[in-house]
Amino acid sequence: MSTVLSQRKLAITLWRQTWPMAIGVLALLGFQLVDSAFVARLGTAPLAAQSFTFPLSFLIIGIQVGMGIAIAALISRALGADEHARAKRLTSLVLLAGGAVIGVLSIGLWLFHEPVFRLLGADNTALSYIRIYWGPQLCSAWLGAVLYFIYSVFRAHGNTKLPGKMMVLSSVANLVLDPLLIFGVGSWEGLGLPGAAWATCIAFTLGLVITSQALIRKQWVSNVGLLDEAKHSWRPYVGIAAPAMVSQLMPPLASMLTIAVVAGLGDTQVAAWGLASRLETLSLMVILAMTMSLPPWLGRCYGAGDWGQIQQLIRLALKVAVIWQLGLGVILALGAPWLAMALAGTPNVQSELTLLIRFLLPSYAALGVCMLVVSAGNVLGWPLRAMLLSSARLFVCYLPCLWVGSLLFGWWGLAAGAAIGNLLAGLTAWAVLVRILSRPQRQAGYNG
Structure with a gap:
């Protein structure tokens, strides 16, 4: 009976930690999907151009998420060991370093954007749209990364409510600004495609102002002893962040290779794949929320040496992931034609998107298992295994199946191959x- 009560308490606590992030992720990803839906109304060419930028945008997100994982892991471990002064120093250091790294990356991606997008298969028409969109989009990416780092600090302290609220607020702001800046109002014609990026810039700036003030009020930052702390902590930070970033960079690299395959099938397929990519992240909102709320909790257990609760938490999270994601995937697959009609602007794109939804959405149950295992591994002392698992998911399971399917059966085979790849990745993660x-303690805690 005590075991049942313990599991029930864990489930309730997991729910309380996860639901604010789930709502926040839903709002954040929802506005990205709506953003693409607005862009789709501009025509297939602007939507295809935006889709070409997704892999590089995911590259920035991959690095920021890898750094955020290290931020949450180190601060939560320090808090679990009652080292509160060190947690404050770590907060200051990682915010400064993270902002600088993403800033340098954004500048580099602007300077070399044309040859990169040509390698991805963008033609002159797509490049004409990308040139006016990519600058403000990189600005919004930097603002979003710094905001994400602040969210990571709050999550490390066990506070998921403020990040969740701020995701909702910034999403609502973006939703209101999107049609105004894209299509204009009154006699003003609007900015077109770049308006989507400028709307996001304004929304993220609003979030940064509010969260920065909250961070200062809670006195979770310190400028005392930063140099000594940097000398002491850079090795463990890099030890977590480097494999985590490599793990997070695998999806953008795979996305680049995927978009190159899809580009060979036509602009309609590129546009449909771009919408499906947005829908993928939205449908995985609960999984993404758990990858944010669960690691800090696991980190505190790790700091306290409580391996029994770590096992219970992971098993509970995987059960929730499979049941929720499979049920949602089946429902959305059944409603695929109506969902595609709501998202896509032209019948051809709607038809191709419908096929993707039917194949891919149910397979995200297996993908969710893999994502949670990788997320747990980064905080529990086996980041190298997590990195290898993330690489295997994409380059052993997902991409080969997608490519072979496309080669043999075209668009239908590509969709089926991607789904089979997700299933194989989930089974591999479960076995690991x-x-x-x-x-x-021997495998996870001390071998890396």
Whole structure:
């Protein structure tokens, strides 16, 4: 009976930690999907141009998420060991370093954007749209990254409500600004495609102002002893951040390769794939929320040496992931024609998007398992295994199946191959997790 109560308490706590982030992720990803839906009304060419930018945008997001994982892991471990002064120093350091790294990356992506997009398959028409969109989009990416780092600090302290609220607020602001800046109002014709990026810039700036003030009020930052702390902490930070960033960079690299394959099938397919990519992240909102709320909790357990609760938490999270994601995937697959009609602007794109939804959405249950295992591994002392698992998911399971399917059966084969790749990735992650949890302290805690 006590075990049942313990599991029930864990489930309630997991729910309380996860639901604010789930609502926040839903709002954040929802506005990205709506953003693409607005752009789709401009025509297939602007939507295809925006879709070409997704892999590089995911590259920035991958680096910021990898750094955010390290931020949450180190601060939560310090808090679990009652080292509150160190947690404040770490907060100041990682915010400064993270903003600088993303800033330098954004500048580099602007300077070399034309040859990169040509390699991805963008033609002159797409490049004409990309040139006017990419600058403000990089600005919004930098603002979003710094905001995400602040969210990571709050999550490390066990506060998921403020990040969730701020995601909703910034999403609502973007939703209001999108049609105004894209299509204009009254006699003003609007900015077209760049208006979508400028709307996001304004929304993220609003979020930064509010969260920065909250961070200062809570006195979670310190400028005392930063140099000594940097000398002491850079190795453990890099030890977590480097494999985590490599893991997070694998999806953008895979996305670049995927968009190159899709580009060979035509602009209509590129536009449909871009919408499906937005829909993928939205449908995975609960999984993404758990990858944000669960690691800090696991980090505090890690700092306290509580491996029994770590095992219970991981098993509970995986059960929730499979049941929720499979149910949602089946429902959305059944409603695929109506969902595609709501998102896509032309019948051809709607038809191609419908096929993707039917194949891909149910397979995200397996993808969710893999994502949670990788997320847990980064904070529990086996980031190298997490990195290898993330690489295997994409380059052993997903991309080969997608490419072979496309080669043999065209668009239909590409969709089916991607779904099969997700299933294989989930089964692989489960097998790795079972092996590690059978010897947790030796396998997970100390071997990396």
